[in-house]
Amino acid sequence: MTVASTPPGIDYPARFSVDYPETLNRLTSxxxxxxxxxVAIVLGTLSxxxxxxxxxxxxxxxxxxxxxxLFLPVLLxxxxxxKYPAWWFDWNLQFSRFGARVCxxxxxxxxxxxxxDEEQAVHLDFDPPQAETLNRWLPLVKxxxxxxxxxxxxxxxxxxxxxTIIAWFAILFTGQYxxxxxxxxxxVMRWGYRVLAYALLLTTDRYPPFSLD
Numbered sequence: 001m002t003v004a005s006t007p008p009g010i011d012y013p014a015r016f017s018v019d020y021p022e023t024l025n026r027l028t029s030x031x032x033x034x035x036x037x038x039v040a041i042v043l044g045t046l047s048x049x050x051x052x053x054x055x056x057x058x059x060x061x062x063x064x065x066x067x068x069x070l071f072l073p074v075l076l077x078x079x080x081x082x083k084y085p086a087w088w089f090d091w092n093l094q095f096s097r098f099g100a101r102v103c104x105x106x107x108x109x110x111x112x113x114x115x116x117d118e119e120q121a122v123h124l125d126f127d128p129p130q131a132e133t134l135n136r137w138l139p140l141v142k143x144x145x146x147x148x149x150x151x152x153x154x155x156x157x158x159x160x161x162x163x164t165i166i167a168w169f170a171i172l173f174t175g176q177y178x179x180x181x182x183x184x185x186x187x188v189m190r191w192g193y194r195v196l197a198y199a200l201l202l203t204t205d206r207y208p209p210f211s212l213d
Contacts, residue, residue, distance in 0.1 A: 013127035013204045014197035016100065016190040018109045020182055021121075025111050029171045036106050039114050043068075043102050046095065068095050071200050075139045078202060084131040092201050093126055096193070100124045107164050107185055108177060124193060129203040139202050146199035149208060153192055156212075160188045187212025 028035055047068035069092045077083050094117075101114035101122045112120050163181040170178050194208035 012194055012209060013206060014194045014208075015123070015125045016186070016193045017123045018104050018182075018186045018189075019121035019123075020179060021110055021177060023175050024108065024171050024177055026172055026175055028111060029108055029168065032106065032108060032168075035113070036102070039102055039105070042116065043099060046098075068099070069196075069200055071202070074202050078131060078134060078139050079136055082131055082134075082136050084129045084134075084202070086128070089126075089128060089201075089203065092203075093124075096126070096196065096201070097122070097124045100189070100193070103189065107160070107189075108167055108171060109182060109185060126197050126201060126203050134202070135205050138205055142199045142202065145207070146195055149191070149195045149199075149210070152210065153188070153195065156188045156191065160185045184212065 070088050074084060074088055074092075077085065077088075097119070098114070098116055101120060104110050104122045105112070105114045110121050114120070163185055167177050167181050167185075170176065170181075191208070191210075191212055197203050198206070198208050
């Protein structure tokens with residue numbers, strides 16, 4: 001079994017960016033941890049919800065796994081049927097986009113209150129999976145192959161938190177998010193979403209690059 005690799009700096013089938021804001025609201029930034037509570041509750045409710053199927057084959061309520069994204073059902077379908085239902089992909093994509101908007105708001109990257117459906121200034125996209133071209137057995141071990149990324153992302157996340165704290169003070173005094181820190185935090189998130197696409201969403205077999213770009 002081989003693992004396709006993607007050198008840093010080239011296009012990857014998971015893309016993430018956040019438009020840089022020229023100015024930010026000092027008041028909402030100062031109390032961001034409070035303003036985010038309502039939408040965080042909505043996201044948490046979706047994350048802990050469940051999916052089942054009705055007679056029309058649509059989602060009703062039942063088991064959403066891996067923090068809101070469909071993982072185990074997709075894994076089983078790929079292994080045994082070599083299929084990735086389009087509406088499962090649509091759910092994973094839209095849920096991930098909503099989570100990205102909430103996370104970006106929490107990290108002070110944008111001022112707009114996270115929408116449940118509009119893209120706003122946070123851009124996340126995954127290439128639709130072509131199930132017939134995916135290795136049907138690789139999903140069983142992707143979580144293990146992604147461990148090096150998880151270790152690196154742990155330390156990068158600490159750096160992103162420190163950077164956010166520094167940015168918080170900068171916003172309070174200047175109304176601006178330091179561009180360098182903004183790029184770093186977005187880069188860490190971009191790295192994380194590439195790993196998400198590979199290891200949990202199972203949309204690609206291309207191994208994520210060790211890169212913030």
